[in-house]
Amino acid sequence: MSHLYILDGHNPVEEKNVIKWGYWIEKADRHVAVTEFPKCRVSTVFLGINHNLEFSEPILFETMVFWTDNTKDIEEISRRCSTWNQAEKIHMEIVEQVKEMMRIQ
Numbered sequence: 001m002s003h004l005y006i007l008d009g010h011n012p013v014e015e016k017n018v019i020k021w022g023y024w025i026e027k028a029d030r031h032v033a034v035t036e037f038p039k040c041r042v043s044t045v046f047l048g049i050n051h052n053l054e055f056s057e058p059i060l061f062e063t064m065v066f067w068t069d070n071t072k073d074i075e076e077i078s079r080r081c082s083t084w085n086q087a088e089k090i091h092m093e094i095v096e097q098v099k100e101m102m103r104i105q
């Protein structure tokens with residue numbers, strides 16, 4: 001199994017040629033979604049590299065929250081998954097989580 005992937009539309013496809021993968025990763029728009037807030041940005045991207053060290057589904061997408069106010073007491077939020085559809089769902093879940101956290105502050 002390869003550890004490198006490219007996207008065909010929203011579908012991850014294994015890429016065994018590291019040169020072809022490198023060209024693709026350099027030019028591709030790998031964003032699934034980005035949501036901006038006054039104090040943070042929620043970003044979901046296609047990683048292009050399998051981050052699963054086991055022999056199950058590859059982990060190819062990541063959602064992270066980037067805080068812009070350097071608040072130390074806010075937890076780091078990130079999640080990874082295997083498919084574009086899962087990534088979209090996780091993005092929206094984390095957006096809702098951030099909205100709730102901002103209401104509490």
